[in-house]
Amino acid sequence: xxxxxxxxxxxxxxxxxxxxxxxxxxxxxxxxxxxxxxxxxxxxxxxxxxxxxxxxxxxxxxxxxxxxxxxxxxxxxxxxxxxxxxxxxxxxxxxxxxxxxxxxxxxxxxxxxxxxxxxxxxxxxxxxxxxxxxxxxxxxxxxxxxxxxxxxxxxxxxxxxxxxxxxxxxxxxxxxxxxxxxxxxxxxxxxxxxxxxxxxxxxxxxxxxxxxxxxxxxxxxxxxxxxxxxxxxxxxxxxxxxxxxxxxxxxxxxxxxxxxxxxxxxxxxxxxxxxxxxxxxxxxxxxxxxxxxxxxxxxxxxxxxxxxxxxxxxxxxxxxxxxxxxxxxxxxxxxxxxxxxxxxxxxxxxxxxxxxxxxxxxxxxxxxxxxxxxxxxxxxxxxxxxxxxxxxxxxxxxxxxxxxxxxxxxxxxxxxxxxxxxxxxxxxxxxxxxxxxxxxxxxxxxxxxxxxxxxxxxxxxxxxxxxxxxxxxxxxxxxxxxxxxxxxxxxxxxxxxxxxx
Amino acid sequence: xxxxxxxxxxxxxxxxxxxxxxxxxxxxxxxxxxxxxxxxxxxxxxxxxxxxxxxxxxxxxxxxxxxxxxxxxxxxxxxxxxxxxxxxxxxxxxxxxxxxxxxxxxxxxxxxxxxxxxxxxxxxxxxxxxxxxxxxxxxxxxxxxxxxxxxxxxxxxxxxxxxxxxxxxxxxxxxxxxxxxxxxxxxxxxxxxxxxxxxxxxxxxxxxxxxxxxxxxxxxxxxxxxxxxxxxxxxxxxxxxxxxxxxxxxxxxxxxxxxxxxxxxxxxxxxxxxxxxxxxxxxxxxxxxxxxxxxxxxxxxxxxxxxxxxxxxxxxx
Numbered sequence: 001x002x003x004x005x006x007x008x009x010x011x012x013x014x015x016x017x018x019x020x021x022x023x024x025x026x027x028x029x030x031x032x033x034x035x036x037x038x039x040x041x042x043x044x045x046x047x048x049x050x051x052x053x054x055x056x057x058x059x060x061x062x063x064x065x066x067x068x069x070x071x072x073x074x075x076x077x078x079x080x081x082x083x084x085x086x087x088x089x090x091x092x093x094x095x096x097x098x099x100x101x102x103x104x105x106x107x108x109x110x111x112x113x114x115x116x117x118x119x120x121x122x123x124x125x126x127x128x129x130x131x132x133x134x135x136x137x138x139x140x141x142x143x144x145x146x147x148x149x150x151x152x153x154x155x156x157x158x159x160x161x162x163x164x165x166x167x168x169x170x171x172x173x174x175x176x177x178x179x180x181x182x183x184x185x186x187x188x189x190x191x192x193x194x195x196x197x198x199x200x201x202x203x204x205x206x207x208x209x210x211x212x213x214x215x216x217x218x219x220x221x222x223x224x225x226x227x228x229x230x231x232x233x234x235x236x237x238x239x240x241x242x243x244x245x246x247x248x249x250x251x252x253x254x255x256x257x258x259x260x261x262x263x264x265x266x267x268x269x270x271x272x273x274x275x276x277x278x279x280x281x282x283x284x285x286x287x288x289x290x291x292x293x294x295x296x297x298x299x300x301x302x303x304x305x306x307x308x309x310x311x312x313x314x315x316x317x318x319x320x321x322x323x324x325x326x327x328x329x330x331x332x333x334x335x336x337x338x339x340x341x342x343x344x345x346x347x348x349x350x351x352x353x354x355x356x357x358x359x360x361x362x363x364x365x366x367x368x369x370x371x372x373x374x375x376x377x378x379x380x381x382x383x384x385x386x387x388x389x390x391x392x393x394x395x396x397x398x399x400x401x402x403x404x405x406x407x408x409x410x411x412x413x414x415x416x417x418x419x420x421x422x423x424x425x426x427x428x429x430x431x432x433x434x435x436x437x438x439x440x441x442x443x444x445x446x447x448x449x450x451x452x453x454x455x456x457x458x459x460x461x462x463x464x465x466x467x468x469x470x471x472x473x474x475x476x477x478x479x480x481x482x483x484x485x486x487x488x489x490x491x492x493x494x495x496x497x498x499x500x501x
Numbered sequence: 502x503x504x505x506x507x508x509x510x511x512x513x514x515x516x517x518x519x520x521x522x523x524x525x526x527x528x529x530x531x532x533x534x535x536x537x538x539x540x541x542x543x544x545x546x547x548x549x550x551x552x553x554x555x556x557x558x559x560x561x562x563x564x565x566x567x568x569x570x571x572x573x574x575x576x577x578x579x580x581x582x583x584x585x586x587x588x589x590x591x592x593x594x595x596x597x598x599x600x601x602x603x604x605x606x607x608x609x610x611x612x613x614x615x616x617x618x619x620x621x622x623x624x625x626x627x628x629x630x631x632x633x634x635x636x637x638x639x640x641x642x643x644x645x646x647x648x649x650x651x652x653x654x655x656x657x658x659x660x661x662x663x664x665x666x667x668x669x670x671x672x673x674x675x676x677x678x679x680x681x682x683x684x685x686x687x688x689x690x691x692x693x694x695x696x697x698x699x700x701x702x703x704x705x706x707x708x709x710x711x712x713x714x715x716x717x718x719x720x721x722x723x724x725x726x727x728x729x730x731x732x733x734x735x736x737x738x739x740x741x742x743x744x745x746x747x748x749x750x751x752x753x754x755x756x757x758x759x760x761x762x763x764x765x766x767x768x769x770x771x772x773x774x775x776x777x778x779x780x781x782x783x784x785x786x787x788x789x790x791x792x793x794x795x796x797x798x799x800x801x802x803x804x805x806x807x808x809x810x811x812x813x814x815x816x817x818x
Contacts, residue, residue: 408809408812411809411812412812412813415813423802423803423804423805423806423809424806425766425767425768425771425806425808426808426809427766427768427808428768452808453766453767453768453808454764456717456719456766456807456808457715457717457719457720457764457765457766457767457807458715458717458762458763458764459715459764460764
């Protein structure tokens with residue numbers, strides 16, 4: 001029920017947004033697609049129909065038996081009983097009503113009663129699931145398109161606008177990267193190619209061994225950066241294909257929805273990365289990217305000192321954000337507007353928000369640097385204080401409380417030195433104690449564990465001797481652990497676990 | 502363990518060898534006043550076990566072999582017209598006056614019969630023609646379900662499975678046990694040697710004591726966390742119901758009592774968890790590679806036990 005309203009609400013909102021923002025054919029297609037969404041059966045089932053119906057279906061589909069019985073009509077099908085008629089054809093109900101024996105005329109009313117229909121739909125669930133996934137992917141695609149169109153204003157005007165926007169972004173980042181890492185003139189392509197190949201092999205190996213998508217992403221990034229650095233770019237589709245291949249290899253079957261989402265996000269990231277870092281999105285923009293590469297070479301030369309004059313007449317059509325610092329006077333009237341201007345390329349300036357990011361990072365870093373030397377002391381002091389408070393519970397008035405605190409402390413110490421028995425009951429912990437503890441320790445531990453259980457879970461008053469017994473075990477544990485641990489463990493025990501507090 | 506209960510187990514073991522654990526579990530369920538679903542292949546001694554138990558505890562025993570044409574009136578009784586007196590006379594059904602009812606192959610009964618039985622199990626009374634008859638006390642149903650040859654059977658719906666306290670399985674005897682069984686039955690029937698070591702009144706007294714076993718909040722917290730975790734597990738479609746949680750506490754109490762304690766520990770909950778919850782958890786269709794048992798084990802492993810709940814808060818590296 002909830003789901004249906006949510007689905008329709010989102011759908012209406014999306015359609016309304018698109019309607020208000022739409023002013024060209026590009027968006028109208030998306031709007032049309034959006035409007036059609038609830039009529040595509042799998043999408044409707046996934047997002048617009050209530051959840052309960054699905055559950056009921058699967059539950060009932062296991063075994064459905066229907067008992068059918070056809071009652072003969074009152075008068076037409078029956079007649080008086082005459083000797084010789086089969087007793088089985090007597091219509092007992094009507095006979096009782098009419099007080100005379102009546103028999104069925106037709107054979108149809110006979111023995112239909114026991115008929116069983118057995119309906120099993122085993123595969124239905126799986127099929128529905130796959131179609132749900134497809135529907136989810138479809139709807140996500142539409143949503144993404146809509147979101148892109150809404151977020152990037154130029155995209156509303158034309159596809160070219162969207163590409164230009166992406167292109168200018170990639171240009172900015174590219175120029176920044178090239179300005180940071182200037183490519184020497186005499187750089188050979190061969191070592192770069194070898195390195196790239198190595199990176200790819202490494203990526204393949206690690207993704208196969210670790211099965212981690214994050215690693216794949218990291219090395220994919222390295223791979224792309226290499227390409228940028230050495231100016232040896234694969235076409236984008238090769239990069240995207242590589243990404244899909246490596247990440248897709250790790251998809252577990254049957255594919256879960258979460259996994260699919262992660263996979264989608266990964267592909268999106270790789271795509272964005274290649275689109276932003278590497279010039280040339282497709283065949284149409286390949287020519288444009290050629291120009292960029294030329295310009296970048298010029299820039300590199302500019303940076304290294306030799307400043308060639310730009311070829312006459314080489315101008316670039318691109319979007320310029322009018323709200324830049326130089327054009328302050330124009331800011332007021334054309335705020336948040338983008339328009340096409342023809343400018344001669346003189347220099348590439350970084351977007352101004354980079355400065356803000358830098359400042360925030362610097363601030364965080366300085367706070368970290370100032371606070372860092374003090375943190376260990378603060379932490380250790382807090383630990384010490386807490387340990388002392390814990391000790392207070394050892395000698396509390398309530399003996400049960402004391403036993404619980406002491407035994408808990410014993411287990412905490414034991415597990416810091418000998419981890420690996422997570423989530424065992426204390427009673428069962430006695431069976432997996434380390435071997436280097438003194439003779440008879442395990443039995444005492446088991447006895448105290450029983451005392452602990454009684455103290456924790458029963459209402460019995462506990463005698464003082466029991467507390468003393470557990471306290472002895474604590475002391476024994478303390479010495480045993482101290483004697484059997486190495487320097488690193490001792491350091492940890494003393495300062496972090498406050499063994500001798 | 503209490504001597505009386507030890508005696509009962511010893512008596513039952515005269516006829517069923519090497520199944521001490523299951524006998525203990527059944528006795529625990531009896532103490533917890535819950536019903537048992539036995540899920541097993543034919544011929545491993547389900548009926549023998551039930552008969553021996555009823556003899557050892559001095560309970561009246563009846564057995565109903567369910568088939569598709571057993572009707573609710575067979576269980577609950579019905580009224581017939583007595584021509585001489587001109588009145589309707591109630592003929593009691595199999596449920597009336599029975600302490601221990603063995604419902605064989607309950608999944609073969611039609612759903613109306615199943616629901617009539619389960620209704621009686623829950624309410625411990627039956628109503629026929631507006632007249633309410635209460636069942637004998639204690640009233641324990643041991644229902645069996647064959648896991649083979651399921652053609653033409655009606656599986657117990659999930660809601661009805663939920664009413665059984667535990668689902669157990671007897672399993673085949675090992676070599677020693679089977680040899681002993683064959684040897685014992687060479688010339689005599691050991692069933693005749695089973696004698697009554699616990700009267701019905703004593704059993705009821707024990708059941709009363711079980712009800713007064715201490716359960717602290719820490720244990721209730723553990724049970725709640727376990728059941729919640731079962732509902733949130735990724736492979737689970739339907740998790741443990743609140744009734745399941747209630748039954749778990751009841752079973753844990755009986756378990757603690759059987760061990761001679763008057764308080765429930767985390768270990769008791771862990772011991773009964775699998776038996777109480779196995780039939781209450783429904784896995785998703787997509788979770789083919791896992792089984793209910795594995796999911797429950799995982800839950801036990803993942804959920805922090807009450808002994809150490811909160812112990813390591815802020816302690817780990």
